[in-house]
Amino acid sequence: MTGAGALTGLKVIDLTRVRAGPSCVRNFADWGADVIRVEQPGDGEDGFGPRAGADFQNLHRNKRSLTLNLKDARGIALLKQLVAGADVLVENYRPAVKSRLGIDYETLAALNPRLVYASISGFGETGPYRDHAGFDQVAQGMGGLMWTTGLAGQGPLRAGTPIADLSAGLYAALGILIALQERSRSGRGQWVQTSLLAAMIAMMDFQAARYLVDGEVAGQAGNDHPTSMPTSVYPCKDGFINIAASGNAIYARLCTTLGAEDLIDHAAFESSALRSRNRAALNEAIAARTATWSSQDLIARLNAAGVPCGPIYKMNEVFDDPQVRHLGMATAVPTPRGDTLSLVAPAFRLSRTPPQMRHTLGSAGADNAAVLRELGLSDAQIAGLARDKVI
Numbered sequence: 001m002t003g004a005g006a007l008t009g010l011k012v013i014d015l016t017r018v019r020a021g022p023s024c025v026r027n028f029a030d031w032g033a034d035v036i037r038v039e040q041p042g043d044g045e046d047g048f049g050p051r052a053g054a055d056f057q058n059l060h061r062n063k064r065s066l067t068l069n070l071k072d073a074r075g076i077a078l079l080k081q082l083v084a085g086a087d088v089l090v091e092n093y094r095p096a097v098k099s100r101l102g103i104d105y106e107t108l109a110a111l112n113p114r115l116v117y118a119s120i121s122g123f124g125e126t127g128p129y130r131d132h133a134g135f136d137q138v139a140q141g142m143g144g145l146m147w148t149t150g151l152a153g154q155g156p157l158r159a160g161t162p163i164a165d166l167s168a169g170l171y172a173a174l175g176i177l178i179a180l181q182e183r184s185r186s187g188r189g190q191w192v193q194t195s196l197l198a199a200m201i202a203m204m205d206f207q208a209a210r211y212l213v214d215g216e217v218a219g220q221a222g223n224d225h226p227t228s229m230p231t232s233v234y235p236c237k238d239g240f241i242n243i244a245a246s247g248n249a250i251y252a253r254l255c256t257t258l259g260a261e262d263l264i265d266h267a268a269f270e271s272s273a274l275r276s277r278n279r280a281a282l283n284e285a286i287a288a289r290t291a292t293w294s295s296q297d298l299i300a301r302l303n304a305a306g307v308p309c310g311p312i313y314k315m316n317e318v319f320d321d322p323q324v325r326h327l328g329m330a331t332a333v334p335t336p337r338g339d340t341l342s343l344v345a346p347a348f349r350l351s352r353t354p355p356q357m358r359h360t361l362g363s364a365g366a367d368n369a370a371v372l373r374e375l376g377l378s379d380a381q382i383a384g385l386a387r388d389k390v391i
Contacts, residue, residue: 005032006353015091022059023169029062030355041067060361067365090118105191116179118192139164143200151222168199229275236295244308257305258289333357
């Protein structure tokens with residue numbers, strides 16, 4: 001990749017582990033920022049399989065690795081040297097731990113007032129749960145997602161991806177970018193805070209607002225849309241497809257395409273509210289028609305009629321889809337071995353400064369010498385730190 005990335009010149013220190021923090025920092029690494037991942041000496045994994053594996057590298061591509069023993073005063077001193085020249089630091093330590101290490105926001109902001117310091121926690125930096133360990137599935141449960149996911153009467157169900165972790169990472173990245181924009185006017189950094197719990201509640205969006213505004217407690221609706229029908233999964237001769245026919249006009253086009261014009265003005269289905277209330281009967285009537293079609297033929301016919309619809313893929317089918325290939329959602333990232341690893345591409349593009357897939361993450365500490373030389377250390381000093389297991 002040649003040319004400057006959109007975030008070239010930005011220096012980011014990554015003190016995070018697990019998924020929410022690394023996924024936040026990945027956004028900066030993919031767009032050209034110099035991201036230095038700080039790891040414990042002798043580390044090499046983060047609970048997500050082998051270091052060279054798909055999950056680890058998907059989280060940590062484009063970063064540099066520096067090992068520092070933060071239990072050693074010399075390790076903390078080196079970290080503070082990094083902070084002095086950094087733009088952003090992202091961490092997910094528990095509040096008591098970062099204070100004990102002397103790497104809390106107040107301490108580091110005193111060293112570098114321009115620093116944007118981002119904290120991702122399980123439940124928040126203050127409050128009764130501040131010291132509780134955070135975990136994606138726990139946040140899914142506490143944020144309301146699990147009681148609105150799955151089939152009615154079958155109990156709570158987790159989502160098939162770590163949505164609380166990933167959402168917290170995205171909200172943290174958004175907060176950092178807002179703080180950086182504000183810094184361009186004020187010259188001062190600030191503390192960005194989010195949590196898995198807050199992110200999960202925010203992602204509940206209209207389901208949360210339904211309760212806050214109208215007092216409605218959403219339940220499980222299975223594959224049906226909670227409020228907008230007919231939006232659900234429908235059978236075909238060779239499997240299932242999604243159809244989303246909300247609103248009277250699209251509903252009428254669906255019925256006409258299926259040869260079910262009698263359903264358009266049916267007394268039980270003539271309004272959006274009635275279609276939602278009588279969803280079981282409506283789904284049964286629609287399914288009787290869709291089951292006579294092949295999925296490919298029905299999708300083509302519905303798309304031609306302007307009815308939103310689509311196949312339901314396994315992951316291998318996702319990346320075989322021609323539109324997914326066109327979007328380039330699988331991206332080749334060079335490895336230290338000289339080959340490439342296929343990873344998930346960023347979900348957005350910029351017209352002049354595309355993302356930069358420069359390299360996968362090397363071994364733990366692979367960039368120690370380069371990073372420490374940038375801080376002014378000599379080769380002899382670096383060798384001494386390695387001997388003493390500070391790096």
